[in-house]
Amino acid sequence: MMKINLDSLAEKYRDELLTNIIPFWENKSIDRDHGGFLTCLDREGNVYDTDKFIWLQARQVWMFAFLYNNLEKREKWLEIAGRGAHFLEKYGRDEKGNWYFSLTREGKPLTAAYNIFSDCFAAMAFAQLSKATGEKNFSSIAENTFRNILRRAGNPKGIYNKNISGTRSLKGFSLPMILCNLTLEMEHLADTEFVGEMITRCKDDVMEVFYDEASGLIRENVNDDGSFSDTFDGRLINPGHGIEAMWFIMDIAEKTGDNALAREAAKRTIDILKYGWDEKDGGIFYFLDIKNSPLQQLEWDQKLWWVHVEALVSLVKGYKHTGNQECLRWFTKVHDYTWSHFPDPEYGEWFGYLNRRGEVLLPLKGGKWKGCFHIPRGLYHVWKTLDKINLK
Amino acid sequence: MMKINLDSLAEKYRDELLTNIIPFWENKSIDRDHGGFLTCLDREGNVYDTDKFIWLQARQVWMFAFLYNNLEKREKWLEIAGRGAHFLEKYGRDEKGNWYFSLTREGKPLTAAYNIFSDCFAAMAFAQLSKATGEKNFSSIAENTFRNILRRAGNPKGIYNKNISGTRSLKGFSLPMILCNLTLEMEHLADTEFVGEMITRCKDDVMEVFYDEASGLIRENVNDDGSFSDTFDGRLINPGHGIEAMWFIMDIAEKTGDNALAREAAKRTIDILKYGWDEKDGGIFYFLDIKNSPLQQLEWDQKLWWVHVEALVSLVKGYKHTGNQECLRWFTKVHDYTWSHFPDPEYGEWFGYLNRRGEVLLPLKGGKWKGCFHIPRGLYHVWKTLDKINLK
Numbered sequence: 097m098m099k100i101n102l103d104s105l106a107e108k109y110r111d112e113l114l115t116n117i118i119p120f121w122e123n124k125s126i127d128r129d130h131g132g133f134l135t136c137l138d139r140e141g142n143v144y145d146t147d148k149f150i151w152l153q154a155r156q157v158w159m160f161a162f163l164y165n166n167l168e169k170r171e172k173w174l175e176i177a178g179r180g181a182h183f184l185e186k187y188g189r190d191e192k193g194n195w196y197f198s199l200t201r202e203g204k205p206l207t208a209a210y211n212i213f214s215d216c217f218a219a220m221a222f223a224q225l226s227k228a229t230g231e232k233n234f235s236s237i238a239e240n241t242f243r244n245i246l247r248r249a250g251n252p253k254g255i256y257n258k259n260i261s262g263t264r265s266l267k268g269f270s271l272p273m274i275l276c277n278l279t280l281e282m283e284h285l286a287d288t289e290f291v292g293e294m295i296t297r298c299k300d301d302v303m304e305v306f307y308d309e310a311s312g313l314i315r316e317n318v319n320d321d322g323s324f325s326d327t328f329d330g331r332l333i334n335p336g337h338g339i340e341a342m343w344f345i346m347d348i349a350e351k352t353g354d355n356a357l358a359r360e361a362a363k364r365t366i367d368i369l370k371y372g373w374d375e376k377d378g379g380i381f382y383f384l385d386i387k388n389s390p391l392q393q394l395e396w397d398q399k400l401w402w403v404h405v406e407a408l409v410s411l412v413k414g415y416k417h418t419g420n421q422e423c424l425r426w427f428t429k430v431h432d433y434t435w436s437h438f439p440d441p442e443y444g445e446w447f448g449y450l451n452r453r454g455e456v457l458l459p460l461k462g463g464k465w466k467g468c469f470h471i472p473r474g475l476y477h478v479w480k481t482l483d484k485i486n487l488k
Numbered sequence: 489m490m491k492i493n494l495d496s497l498a499e500k501y502r503d504e505l506l507t508n509i510i511p512f513w514e515n516k517s518i519d520r521d522h523g524g525f526l527t528c529l530d531r532e533g534n535v536y537d538t539d540k541f542i543w544l545q546a547r548q549v550w551m552f553a554f555l556y557n558n559l560e561k562r563e564k565w566l567e568i569a570g571r572g573a574h575f576l577e578k579y580g581r582d583e584k585g586n587w588y589f590s591l592t593r594e595g596k597p598l599t600a601a602y603n604i605f606s607d608c609f610a611a612m613a614f615a616q617l618s619k620a621t622g623e624k625n626f627s628s629i630a631e632n633t634f635r636n637i638l639r640r641a642g643n644p645k646g647i648y649n650k651n652i653s654g655t656r657s658l659k660g661f662s663l664p665m666i667l668c669n670l671t672l673e674m675e676h677l678a679d680t681e682f683v684g685e686m687i688t689r690c691k692d693d694v695m696e697v698f699y700d701e702a703s704g705l706i707r708e709n710v711n712d713d714g715s716f717s718d719t720f721d722g723r724l725i726n727p728g729h730g731i732e733a734m735w736f737i738m739d740i741a742e743k744t745g746d747n748a749l750a751r752e753a754a755k756r757t758i759d760i761l762k763y764g765w766d767e768k769d770g771g772i773f774y775f776l777d778i779k780n781s782p783l784q785q786l787e788w789d790q791k792l793w794w795v796h797v798e799a800l801v802s803l804v805k806g807y808k809h810t811g812n813q814e815c816l817r818w819f820t821k822v823h824d825y826t827w828s829h830f831p832d833p834e835y836g837e838w839f840g841y842l843n844r845r846g847e848v849l850l851p852l853k854g855g856k857w858k859g860c861f862h863i864p865r866g867l868y869h870v871w872k873t874l875d876k877i878n879l880k
Binding site: 197449 | 596784855
């Protein structure tokens with residue numbers, strides 16, 4: 097297992113990105129009639145639903161702009177990102193500038209702006225695209241959206257929040273976690289002092305507030321004062337979230353030259369992974385309960401593509417930062433599971449949803465939540481990180 | 489298979505009701521400190537969460553009042569129903585008289601009144617209890633709640649409705665379906681003409697509006713004009729819902745002496761069951777897509793207790809009404825699956841959530857959605873219907 101050839105592995109990730117994943121979305125998802133992307137694609141890549149989800153529209157814009165900025169100045173990639181951005185700009189926001197959750201194929205609003213992650217992914221998309229084009233219009237959309245997110249952060253669901261105030265006030269991990277990443281994505285548009293403050297705040301949330309020292313795990317929800325809430329939400333562990341957040345933290349550590357922070361994030365990646373790994377059937381569970389009580393999530397034991405891809409990124413980055421062999425051992429283990437279960441050798445791209453035993457649960461390549469994002473982003477990061485390791 | 493002994497089968501359902509299920513809830517779920525019921529019970533019946541969900545509080549009140557009214561005048565049953573009702577009366581409603589979704593153990597409101605089914609189950613509970621006690625207070629709560637439901641029926645989620653109006657207006661099957669049953673539950677409190685009108689309206693919704701003649705299936709959501717919506721929601725089939733609705737319709741048919749209606753409902757029960765049955769692993773799927781497209785429900789292939797219990801009721805009632813051997817064959821098939829998979833021989837009561845292969849997915853006996861309702865109600869109906877068949 098330790099004889100892994102990191103050179104040929106880097107190639108494997110690059111080839112998968114450039115000859116399987118990206119061509120799939122280039123060929124199958126572009127909506128030439130109405131703009132934007134069709135992301136509900138069945139196993140063969142045929143469109144089975146035409147609704148457009150802001151998360152996925154924005155993430156695909158980000159992905160192609162990112163490839164253009166970081167990999168190669170292919171005009172096609174910029175054109176694809178631009179098509180998505182124009183659709184988003186035209187139809188994606190309500191009168192207050194908040195991003196809807198979903199639109200019809202033509203761009204009519206379907207679901208209101210109850211979900212602040214639509215705004216997060218939109219900000220990411222326009223920030224990345226503004227880097228590619230320098231267009232002032234794109235950077236203002238990113239900036240305004242980012243300001244809106246920070247303004248709404250105290251009550252992200254706004255009027256759609258069904259919790260009665262004053263009874264049980266929990267705060268969720270998702271937003272602080274994503275702000276770690278989004279702050280770095282916005283860096284070129286914000287002033288240094290502000291970025292510094294944001295980074296300190298997000299790092300503290302992710303590494304302290306939601307961290308449970310006793311178990312070494314990250315909680316999805318905690319009481320307002322940071323204490324444990326012995327409730328369905330308070331007991332919830334989402335290993336994929338915790339693991340993904342650790343590479344966001346490693347990126348912050350790299351930026352700020354904080355080696356201790358990188359080492360701590362690598363350690364926590366492994367702690368969460370040990371807890372979240374399914375010893376019986378392999379793979380990483382979707383949800384767990386910290387007290388091992390029955391969960392409300394019926395999908396708790398399923399194996400999801402993004403969880404495994406994010407784990408690969410955190411482990412390879414953890415290995416780069418620390419040289420720790422345990423990171424490499426776990427990387428190999430997750431790599432073996434991922435590559436033997438998710439890719440579809442027949443029709444390309446990867447399956448997204450497997451049952452506990454690793455059998456395909458839904459044969460889709462794209463849907464309401466799976467699009468052109470985690471897999472290509474993850475393949476890119478693993479490839480590039482392996483390259484850096486190999487250069488050492 | 490056809491040699492089934494219906495006499496001993498009636499006894500089996502009765503014994504399970506009276507010596508397993510009801511004692512379990514009598515012994516494990518009563519909250520002697522704060523009133524109401526603790527419904528989050530693990531495999532052994534220990535409380536693992538103390539939140540109180542209005543659906544489950546009300547359903548348990550209904551269940552014990554129903555047993556008192558229909559089976560035996562046990563003071564203990566009336567006392568249990570009364571305890572739950574007093575908790576609900578004291579803490580369950582907001583200032584507009586709408587029922588919250590959940591409360592803390594002490595009765596503080598947690599989740600706002602976004603869910604009209606809380607109101608439906610509360611109306612059922614207080615109507616059934618008013619029958620037992622004759623208390624005016626209980627009947628007014630039932631009547632006011634029922635009026636509120638009808639007033640809110642056009643937009644059940646109220647301000648929590650996230651759909652942008654005017655883009656895609658779907659109507660859902662759940663409310664008309666439940667109103668079929670609730671109208672009969674409210675009958676003793678309403679005037680005959682009103683009940684007659686309600687029955688006509690609900691019957692038309694269930695048997696015509698949501699019915700897809702081509703497939704013989706019932707849709708979960710249709711366009712406002714009743715046409716098919718080729719969307720995630722429009723394509724959704726919930727076999728358990730459709731099948732359960734068919735015994736509500738048979739009860740209406742019995743009440744109105746409409747034999748043709750009962751026969752049609754029995755036929756449709758079998759049509760839905762044929763479609764919903766898992767030929768590979770047995771049991772009835774939770775969700776399906778009418779075009780066989782990938783679903784958004786990750787739990788689609790799971791086998792749930794209530795789906796199977798409701799199918800048993802519809803099939804045995806269908807057999808009683810029609811004498812159709814196909815009803816009996818399907819009853820036997822669902823009976824065999826149900827009894828060999830759901831009951832827990834070790835700690836009593838039944839498991840609720842199985843994976844596709846019929847293995848226990850969550851070892852709970854009660855939770856956020858499973859309480860003291862479908863199993864005892866179903867066992868009662870199957871037992872009593874078998875008794876009637878055996879008397880013929």
